[in-house]
Amino acid sequence: MHADLVKLLALQSKDTAVADVERRLQELDAEVGVLDRAIQRARDALDAARRAAADGVRRRDELEAKVESYRVLQDRRVQRLETVRNPKEASTLMAELELARSVMVKEENDWVRSAEAVTGLEARVSEEEARVAAADLEQAPERARLAERRRVLEEEREAAAREREASAEQIDKPLRTRYNRLRQSRAREVVVPLVGGHCSACHTSVPLNRRSQIRSGAIVDGCEGCGAILYPAETAGSS
Ligand SMILES: [Zn+2]
Structure with missing residues (x-):
């Protein structure tokens, strides 16, 4: 991660x-x-x-x-x-x-x-x-x-x-600011697991290339649907 x-x-x-x-x-x-x-x-x-x-x-x-x-x-x-x-x-x-x-x-x-x-x-x-x-x-x-x-x-x-x-x-300040802003605007959690290729907060599908980048720890990326920051879940079927 x-x-x-x-x-x-x-x-x-x-x-x-x-x-x-x-x-x-x-x-x-x-x-x-x-x-x-x-x-x-x-x-x-x-x-x-x-x-x-x-x-x-x-x-x-x-x-x-x-x-x-x-x-x-x-x-x-x-x-x-x-x-x-x-x-x-x-x-x-x-x-x-x-x-x-x-x-x-x-x-x-x-x-x-x-x-x-x-x-x-x-x-x-x-x-x-x-x-x-x-x-x-x-x-x-x-x-x-x-x-x-x-x-x-x-x-x-x-x-x-x-x-x-x-x-x-x-x-780092920019990421912290992004997190804080999301936290103020969201009722649910800001950092949510990527489960089965979907954002677990809103179930929007995440493109394949970004899925693998998130899993490899190359990028910190947000869901296109709800803006939640995605992290790779260690669950079965998350591929
Ligand atoms: Zn989402």
Whole structure:
């Protein structure tokens, strides 16, 4: 086999190793993502509970202000009633007082209900806070395990990348560039065996004279169909 093909195959195996570590890192990211989404759901529920509680507090405070303003008006009516001498005016004022009192009773009831609702909504916030804290606690060992795995994998990736670069440096620049370009554009392997006179990647037939040159190690040649770099396979029927 051509010496460059030996080097290219070595480089390709190093690239496969790098890709394998990267695939495992992606799987790890996916596992972390599952944990993140679970926490996010708990935090979203907490945010919703906090918004509901804030709305409840606003409504309660509005009702409280309303009841207070009614009380001020009512106090004024009571004071006026004490100074009124005209019986007709007094009876009109009495009717007004009575009406205002029934309105106030209704508003006060609303206020009591809104205050009770706030108690319930605040309890809900505490529950959701506890849920977030419990989820954090529950995930902690798994997250620690994943972080340790990431640390190991990142070391592996660095080592694999260093080996890959060392391997690449053994290859002349033009051939290395050609390999790198092919690697970026191809989903499959760049250096593939010539099997039975065909490119094993796309099954395009390779002309006879080039087959023998590839086998003798005279040339480094690419498939006319898919551009893969061909190496002679040591398999039966490859003639
Ligand atoms: Zn091909």
